[in-house]
Amino acid sequence: MTLHIYQARLLHYLTESDRTERTTSDHSQTLAVERDITLLPVIEGVQVYPEYIADGALVVDDMIGCIVEYGRSETILSKYANEEGRLAVKVHDYRDKLIMPGFIDTHVHYPQIDMIAAYGEQLLDWLNNYTFVTEANFGDPKVAHDTAQFFLNQLLANGTTSAMVFSTSHPESVNAFFTESHKLNTRMITGNVLMDQNAPDNLCVPTEQGIRDTQNIIDNWHERGRQHVAITPRFAITSTPKQLQMAGELYASYESVYLQTHLAENHDEIAFVKQLYPNHKGYLDVYDDMGLLGRRTTLAHSIHLEISEYERLRDTGTQISHCPTSNLFLGSGLFDLPKTLSYTGVSIATDVGAGTSLSMLTTLSEAYKIQQLQSNQLSAHQGLYQITLGNAQSLLLDNKIGNFMPNKEADFVVIDMGATELLERRMAQTKTLEEQLFVLMMLGDDRVIDQTVIAGVSRYRKSTA
Ligand code: GUN
Ligand code: ZN
Numbered sequence: 001m002t003l004h005i006y007q008a009r010l011l012h013y014l015t016e017s018d019r020t021e022r023t024t025s026d027h028s029q030t031l032a033v034e035r036d037i038t039l040l041p042v043i044e045g046v047q048v049y050p051e052y053i054a055d056g057a058l059v060v061d062d063m064i065g066c067i068v069e070y071g072r073s074e075t076i077l078s079k080y081a082n083e084e085g086r087l088a089v090k091v092h093d094y095r096d097k098l099i100m101p102g103f104i105d106t107h108v109h110y111p112q113i114d115m116i117a118a119y120g121e122q123l124l125d126w127l128n129n130y131t132f133v134t135e136a137n138f139g140d141p142k143v144a145h146d147t148a149q150f151f152l153n154q155l156l157a158n159g160t161t162s163a164m165v166f167s168t169s170h171p172e173s174v175n176a177f178f179t180e181s182h183k184l185n186t187r188m189i190t191g192n193v194l195m196d197q198n199a200p201d202n203l204c205v206p207t208e209q210g211i212r213d214t215q216n217i218i219d220n221w222h223e224r225g226r227q228h229v230a231i232t233p234r235f236a237i238t239s240t241p242k243q244l245q246m247a248g249e250l251y252a253s254y255e256s257v258y259l260q261t262h263l264a265e266n267h268d269e270i271a272f273v274k275q276l277y278p279n280h281k282g283y284l285d286v287y288d289d290m291g292l293l294g295r296r297t298t299l300a301h302s303i304h305l306e307i308s309e310y311e312r313l314r315d316t317g318t319q320i321s322h323c324p325t326s327n328l329f330l331g332s333g334l335f336d337l338p339k340t341l342s343y344t345g346v347s348i349a350t351d352v353g354a355g356t357s358l359s360m361l362t363t364l365s366e367a368y369k370i371q372q373l374q375s376n377q378l379s380a381h382q383g384l385y386q387i388t389l390g391n392a393q394s395l396l397l398d399n400k401i402g403n404f405m406p407n408k409e410a411d412f413v414v415i416d417m418g419a420t421e422l423l424e425r426r427m428a429q430t431k432t433l434e435e436q437l438f439v440l441m442m443l444g445d446d447r448v449i450d451q452t453v454i455a456g457v458s459r460y461r462k463s464t465a
Helices: 016-024 073-080 110-114 123-139 141-157 171-184 207-221 241-252 267-276 283-289 307-316 324-329 337-341 360-372 380-394 421-427 433-443
Strands: 003-015 048-061 066-072 090-101 103-109 160-166 187-190 227-233 258-263 297-301 319-322 346-348 412-415 449-454 457-461
Touching: 003 016, 003 073, 003 380, 003 412, 016 048, 048 073, 048 090, 048 380, 066 073, 090 380, 103 110, 103 297, 103 346, 103 360, 103 380, 110 123, 110 141, 110 160, 110 171, 123 141, 123 171, 123 267, 141 160, 141 171, 141 449, 141 457, 160 258, 171 187, 171 207, 171 227, 207 227, 207 241, 227 241, 258 283, 267 283, 283 307, 319 337, 324 360, 337 346, 337 360, 346 360, 346 380, 360 380, 360 433, 380 433, 421 433
Parallel strands: 003 090, 103 160, 160 187, 187 227, 227 258, 258 297, 297 319, 319 346
Antiparallel strands: 003 048, 048 066, 090 412, 412 449, 449 457
16 A cells, blocks of 8 residues: 545645646646735745645655645545545545645754753853753764654654754764654754854864864765755854855855854844954855855844845845744844845744744744734735745755645645634634634644654654543
């Protein structure tokens, strides 16, 4: 048995070209695309459209781990019935549930799961007093494996199927993470954190050694199964100019290796960078000068930027990762989503352990509130698009994941919209799909995740005990 049909309400997002492909291929069914809704222009001006099928079915091949097709349940079921009218595939009846593509988290620190919710500090003190202390433990492979396993299971319990992750400066932390992810067959991105100054000795790695460690990790893990490597200088403060420059050279020598770091999160951080680099035009200019910008680069935060910096992000295609719960928890500032989107691609991320939840739904609800404080909008469709196809586009993974187009990898979540008594009661008052999705975005969290499927294989089921 390799084919599975998941009968459910289906929701995902289509690009213009996905939509053309759907409507020009021979479908006897009518598409339930909500044609009047166009979202904000996202990556490179592409528009996206929600597609909702109330009586849907998703066909998955669990041997190759991919989506075969999707459509209206009646059409799909009749297509797969054998001569006696019986189905030659396994049918999963989730007609009271919503299936969406797996959520994608574009910035999260797995070792920091052990110090999430540490009291009272803003960025630089928080790093010194809590973060660096915890990260120092990850040279021990046992700590790294146990934590990576725990963290990945927590991601699955939150419906997150892919992530761009910070490990620590110890190569052991990266090997542990990739080993555990490879076992689960999750699509993940990480790398050793480059740090050679302004941090405790037990986290600093000599300049060239850190780069050599990254090189080895690329050789061992990049594009092995579903794993990808990101060159990961922590931020301008904890790497010497020489190390940033070497990171830039390494980045330029590859076509598909990613680069991730932090930018302009906090005013004291920005002042420190100015002190370290008095001759540069600003924080972004340091990264620019070192060759760290480009379409495969994701910069977390980027809250406090000058117009010339936004323009440089646009001109280099550099992507921004917005981390709402982290920005609120550390008191870092209010990210202007529409303004940033008008220059470049933005993804949404948890940034645990400064972020306070691994749930991308909780993250969206805080993102909504941050925009409210600035009189900006964030609709449920835009938010749910963002944490699926939008984040996949930002990470250049939308040819593999992000929606239900045939041949994409079958990473998806089964969502129980009435998982709690409050949700059930509130949902009963809704009149439209958009209203339901907004309630899900504001009140949903790990409790609504009924099941998480990775490449066609169920890897998490909510305990019903
Ligand atoms: N800037 C440099 N390192 C970190 C980190 O671990 N978390 C956050 N939020 N910002 C950073
Ligand atoms: Zn971070």
